[in-house]
Amino acid sequence: MEVLQATARELQLLHLGAWAITLLLTVVSLWSLPSFRNYCRQWWVMKPVPGVSPCFPVLGNAPLFDRSGQGFFKQLQKHSEEFRSLPLLKLWVGPLPVVILYHPDSVEVILTSSKHIEKSYMYRFLHPWLGTGLLTSTGDKWRSRRKMITPTFHFEILADFLEVMNEQGSILLEKLEKHVDKEPFDVFIDITLCALDIICETAMGKNVSAQKNKDSEYVSAVYRMSDLIHARQKSPWLWPDFLYKLFREGKDHERSLKILHNFTDTVIAEKAAELERTKQMEHNTDSNSKGSSSKKRKAFLDMLLNATDDEGNKLSYRDIREEVDTFMFEGHDTTAAAINWALYLLGRNPEVQKKVHRELDEVFGNTECPVTMDDLKNLRYLDCVVKEVLRLYPSVPMFARTLREDCCIRGHEIPKGTNVVVLTYALHRDPEIFPDPEEFRPERFFPENSKGRHPYAYVPFSAGPRNCIGQRFAQMEEKTLLALILRRFWVESSQSPEDLGMAGELILRPNNGIWIKLKRRPDVETE
Secondary structure: OHHHHHHHHHHHHHHHHHHHHHHHHHHHHHOOHHHHHHHHHHHHHOOOOOEOOOOEOOOEOHHHOOOOHHHHHHHHHHHHHHOOOOOEEEEEEOOEEEEEEOOHHHHHHHHOOOOOOOEOHHHHHHHHHHOOOOOOOOHHHHHHHHHHHHHHHOHHHHHHHHHHHHHHHHHHHHHHHOOEOOOOEEOHHHHHHHHHHHHHHHHHOOOOOHHHOOOOHHHHHHHHHHHHHHHHHOOHHHOOHHHHOOOHHHHHHHHHHHHHHHHHHHHHHHHHHHHHHHHHHHHHOOHHHHHHOOOOOOOHHHHHHHOEOOOOOEOOHHHHHHHHHHHHHHHHHHHHHHHHHHHHHHHHOHHHHHHHHHHHHHHHOOOOOOOOHHHHHHOHHHHHHHHHHHHHOOOOOOEEEEOOOOEEEOOEEEOOOOEEEEOHHHHOOOOOOOOOOOOOOHHHHOHHHHOOOOOOOOOEOEOHHHOOOOHHHHHHHHHHHHHHHHHHEEEEEOOOHHHOOEEEOOOEEEOOOOEEEEEEHHHHHOO
16 A cells, blocks of 8 residues: 555656646747747647657657666667557657658658758757767758768778778787687777777877777767767757756766867867978978878878868868767767677677688688778678678667658658658568568678668668768778678677667667677687
8 A cells, every 4th residue: 555655656746747847848938939839730730640648748758758778769669669550650859749760661751852851950969069060960051061071982082091990900809819718808899999090090190099098088978978968859858058057967068078079179280280281391392202202191181171162162170170070970989889789790690600701711811911992892791791780780770850841751741840760770670671670681681682672671871862971981991890800700799689788879889788709710610
């Protein structure tokens, strides 16, 4: 009886708290009458769309969301499974209508459109960190920036970047050597630091030796900032900036932001000074000397410092920092996650790992020479492995757009201003397209097995006009590091899926790390 009374009291408190927050949000919303009218219209138009209940006025489903990234992602998985027979489902995050898409036909409507290219309202919480760079900008700014940056991913430049990947991969191998034939260890941070070294050198031309410093302040700040942004996105009471600054999370946000921006500010200043010195030296050197000078590897930042927009104007310092911060975040965290998931899955599927080893032996023999672009082309089975890894564990488990006009998705009218979330994790598990979706089968991506597949059933790098500009760079890095690791080691996983603590925040990450055991390849071949 006492337990029931306590539970009743807790429910009362929960409802009182929800209504108190609802009242606060109502006051905040009503200060702008047009916004309130728009909210009422959206509520009415969206009424027929199937959705999660209960749903509170103004506050929506937000009080029901699990506060942790792991718990919230489980909720999304559960809802997508429950609504699998329907083309979409509706959530209200505070006064914001959100439609979740996990069916290829529904996803196609959004990703093929040249009108629905504006990132969701939720991305505004990335603005203090990333500004309005390529990831978060829209309209003319996005088009101009995309056009300007695309040439930096030319084949010849990527070939230069491959040299960095091999160099940093060699350092990673020496670190992994210490774990051979020993107890299981968490490889996640080792891979992440290697990816950070690669992006620092390719994006900014700076060797920061992150692999030699496990306590990287920058990496810690990236993780903390990701957690804070994700928590804020699903907590409408933390949306107003003046309120957020009063909470502990707001103060943590400021501290993390300072670390992240100080890091890029320092590197940009150093690179600008170096570029100025190089120009001066070239000016003072005759043409014969210049002809004999060795070719210097260019970084993404070198190109940004020399880039001009459509009107011939150079990028401002703020513009450059936006893009550098964007590439630093997107260019290391996503690839690190994919490589970690690959090692986990290969460690759990020895038959697949043996096939990878056979292909590596055919391409490289017994040598440990650096990976070349030709080698990457010949690693066709490894390419299918990476694709299947990204099907099961897409680095970006969801991404979102804001509708700029009313839209019809599979017979449902979705009003302008609605946030549309493509839940990649669920999309890639459609059993009609991928039978036994939880099984790890790289053969799904053999050309003969991919033929006729819905083009929007698999979108790990998004698709359409706003697809990921760095996808070739990411795939190249993932295949290169996996080739280096698997040429030398046999991998065994030490976790079941339930042990991972999977959290779908900005990046799909295992909260409990990736624990593996390593053996030498020759030991495996003689068994």
